[in-house]
Amino acid sequence: MQEDKKLMPLKKEFFTKPTIDLARSLLGCILVKETKDGITAGYIVETEAYMGPMDRAAHSYQNRRTKRTEIMYSEAGHVYIYQMHTHCLINVVSNEKDKPEAILIRALEPLIGIDLMNDRRGISDKRNLTNGPGKLTKALGISMEDYGRVFWDHPLFISQGLTPQSISQGKRIGIEKTGEAKDYPWRFWITGNRFVSRHQKES
DNA sequence: TGGATGATGGCCT
DNA sequence: GGCCATCATCCAA
Numbered sequence: 001m002q003e004d005k006k007l008m009p010l011k012k013e014f015f016t017k018p019t020i021d022l023a024r025s026l027l028g029c030i031l032v033k034e035t036k037d038g039i040t041a042g043y044i045v046e047t048e049a050y051m052g053p054m055d056r057a058a059h060s061y062q063n064r065r066t067k068r069t070e071i072m073y074s075e076a077g078h079v080y081i082y083q084m085h086t087h088c089l090i091n092v093v094s095n096e097k098d099k100p101e102a103i104l105i106r107a108l109e110p111l112i113g114i115d116l117m118n119d120r121r122g123i124s125d126k127r128n129l130t131n132g133p134g135k136l137t138k139a140l141g142i143s144m145e146d147y148g149r150v151f152w153d154h155p156l157f158i159s160q161g162l163t164p165q166s167i168s169q170g171k172r173i174g175i176e177k178t179g180e181a182k183d184y185p186w187r188f189w190i191t192g193n194r195f196v197s198r199h200q201k202e203s
Numbered sequence: 204t205g206g207a208t209g210a211t212g213g214c215c216t
Numbered sequence: 217g218g219c220c221a222t223c224a225t226c227c228a229a
Contacts, residue, residue, distance in 0.1 A: 066225075066226070067225075067226090082210090082225085083209095083223065084209060084210065085209070085211055086212080089210065091210090133210070134212060135211090135212075144224085172210075173210075174210050175210060204228105204229090205227105205229095206226105207226090207227090207228105208224105208225085208226085209223105209224105212221095213219105213221095214218105214220095216217085
């Protein structure tokens with residue numbers, strides 16, 4: 001993809017659309033994180049939708065409401081982060097207040113601050129810098145401190161990027177123990193992009 | 204208060 | 217493909 005010069009937070013209203021629509025709309029957008037060490041950013045190339053109370057794979061399944069999931073019950077565009085083993089995963093809260101749905105950002109195509117990303121990741125292989133949900137948070141310096149922030153303002157925001165030529169859709173990853181939910185086709189990625197976390201069949 | 208549990212990643216064979 | 221580091225969170229007791 002081409003370099004994009006302008007990094008402006010999208011408006012709050014951008015996030016107020018149905019979760020599946022938002023999961024697709026986020027593809028091609030730019031995720032930006034500013035820290036004292038510098039700015040890092042990348043195109044969002046892979047997302048997964050988690051559909052709330054009726055989705056067994058969602059943390060908010062059956063309206064489970066805990067300290068961790070609390071932010072999912074706030075309005076669209078909030079930042080939901082949680083720790084998975086040794087990594088932090090970042091989600092965009094979606095749907096209206098008290099409708100706890102969210103979109104996991106699974107992979108980025110590195111765009112800005114690649115040297116800083118290399119330092120944080122301890123590697124210098126561009127292709128493996130941000131091609132997974134735990135990798136991209138480490139590369140961008142995203143942590144639990146970002147929990148509860150909003151994506152329409154600094155220092156962690158989403159900017160308009162490019163419109164993908166084609167979007168692919170398939171099963172979500174890493175939720176094998178969630179019964180029928182594991183087969184729901186709620187993973188989206190930019191067709192043919194080199195930085196998606198796994199190359200998998202469409203469904 | 205303690206044991207079980209991961210929406211992962213890196214390393215191994 | 218398998219193994220497991222490592223820790224916040226959750227929940228049963």
